[in-house]
Amino acid sequence: MPRANRHYLPGYVWHITHRCHQKEFLLKFPQDRHRYIHWLGEAKSRYGLSVLDYIVTSNHIHLLVNDTGRDAISRSMQLIAGRTGQEYNRREKCKGAFWEDRYHATIVQTNRHLLSCMVYIDLNMVRAGVVGRPEEWAEGGYAEMLNKEDTVAVIDRGAWQSILGFADILHAPYQQAISDMMQNQCRGRQPMWSESIAVGDEAYVVETKRRLLSMGRGRKALPFKDAYVLREPHLSYDVHNNILKMENTIYWDNNNHDSDT
Secondary structure: OOHHHHHOOOOOEEEEEEEEHHHOOOOOOHHHHHHHHHHHHHHHHHHOOEEEEEEEOOOEEEEEEEOOOOOHHHHHHHHHHHHHHHHHHHHHOOOOOOEOOEEEEEEEOOOHHHHHHHHHHHOHHHHOOOOOOHHHOOOEHHHHHHOOOOOOOOEOHHHHHHHHOOOOOOOHHHHHHHHHHHHOHHHOOOOHHHHOOEEEOHHHHHHHHHHOHHHHOOOEEEEEOOEEEEEOOOOOOOOOOOOOOOOOOEEEEOOOOOOOO
C-alpha cells in the first residue's frame, strides 16, 4: 500500500473518485472509457477487486469497491490508471500526466447510505444533462447490470447479494430510489460522497474516526443532510464551489503506474 497505508482501514466499502489531469476531458472518446473498463476487469481478475458500482465519465471516474484485503484496491488503481494513461499517450503520441496524481477515497457505511451513494454514482451523467436515463450512459455499472451494452463484466454480483441483500438494480427499492432522485432533479452535486473521510450514521462515523487514530484527530462527526460525515469541523460544503481542504481526505498515491504487468 502506498504512503497513506497508515490511514488504511481493512474491510470497508470505499467510494473512490479520480479526475483527469487539470479536469481535462481526456476520457471523452468511448474507446478510452472502454479501455478503462477493460483494465477494471483485469484488476478484478488479477487482484480480486470487488466492484459494487462504477461510472466512467469524460473527465473523471467513480468506483464503489468492497475491500477484500491483499492490497487489492491500491494495486488495482495503480494498474487501471497507469495502463489507461499509457495507452492514451501512446495513441496520441504525447507525454505528460493523464490523471491527478492521487485519487480520493471515502468510507461508506453499508446500509441506506451505501444505497444512496450508488444512486448518486448511477445518476452522474443524468445530473450532468448528458443523458435522460442512467442506462443510456454505456460506461457504467447501471448499464452493465441491465446488459444494455456488450461490456466487460466487472460488477461483483455476489457482493451485491451479501452486502445489499438483493442481486441487481432491478430490485424494487433500488429502482424507487433512482426514481425519487430523478424526480428531485437528481439534487445536484453532493460533495459529501467525494470530499469526506467517511459517511454514515453518527455511531458509525464516530467509530471510524476512532479507528483512524491520527488521521481522525481534529475532525468531528458532523450532521450533513440525512447523514453524518467525518471532516474538519470548521469547514462547510460550499454550494457554489465545493472547496474543501486537501487534508479532509484519505489519499493513496498513484505514481508508480507501470509496476504491475
